[in-house]
Amino acid sequence: MTVTIPEVDPDDLPELVTHDYGLPRTRAGWRALLDELDVRPSKGLGQNFLFERGVVDRIARLAEVGPRDHILEVGPGLGILTESLMGYAGKVTVVEYDHRLAGHLRATFGDHEGFRLIEADALNVTSAELFPGGELFSVVANLPYNIASGVIRHLLDQPHRPERLVLMVQREVAERIVAAPGDLTVLGVATQFYAQARILFDVAPTVFVPPPTVVSSVLRLDLRPELPLPEDEIPDFLRIVRAGFNQKRKQVANSIAARFGLPKADVEVWLRRAGIDPDRRAQTLTVGDWVAIRRAAPVLPVGDTSQTRRRDRVAARADEG
DSSP states (O other), X not given: OOOOOOOOOGGGSOOOOOOOOOOOXXXXXXXXXXXXXXXXXXXXXXXXXXXXXXXXXXXHHHTTOOTTOEEEEEXXXXXXXXXXXXXXXXXXXXXXXXHHHHHHHHHHHTTSTTEEEEESOGGGSOHHHHSGGGOOOEEEEEOOGGGHHHHHHHHHSSSSOOSEEEXXXXXXXXXXXXXXXXXXXHHHHHHHHHEEEEEEEEEOGGGXXXXXXXOEEEEEEEEOSSOSSOGGGHHHHHHHHHHHTTTTTSBHHHHHHHHHTOOHHHHHHHHHHTTOOTTSBGGGOOHHHHHHHHHTOOOOOOOOOHHHHHHHHHHHHHHHO
């Protein structure tokens, strides 16, 4: 299934409503604010604070944020992207884990209509909790590197999904998400199942405090209006994909057979029924191929051994970055 995403004409986008929130205007000012808050950017938390306003405004505009939108921002940090989003969106909900940064955000934006702060781990709060009643929302965020893949999967794997996501992530993660068959990973297949993905532009390390050692990319995900499988079949679809990549250098029949403890001959019959050559490797299969494999699947074994679960976690970390 293909989703056509029109190119964005800047002249058609909403105008920014400016407001002075008292945030710094220079790199030195941002460093001084970090010192004032006693925040030492943590490599473990993936904290690299963006300070270039031209970049965040471009992100908000390419996300096509307008006054009717409710935007979720994960990991707002010092609030420079929040400031831009507040100028475009009707409502902005931010989720911040660091209590010092949460206090700063509350003091900066808390008195303004349309702003809401959730002090929590973004991986432990659901979309249903953030947007009860099925309220529509989109995600615009500069994701901390260490949780970027996990946040994307967390948001997409829930029944209440965003309409679109515009995210700054490590370039390597963005490339995995938009990869073509031949270079696909679990992350790429799982993301492309839900959304049409494209990289909008790259961001140099020099516009961050501290500068990261890698280039970042701004990625746009537009959710498919109709998913290729019913909701109740998605968990088994993802189990099969993970199984196929479990030993990604081996033939897909071997990987699936080993993962589910099934005879290889039975798996080969299953794959041929789906129109897939059992000798192919997982990274060469399209999302449509994996959907066909799910549709042709027998009843899958329930439960996994602890050894297999550990192996899957190691493989997922290697695949997702």
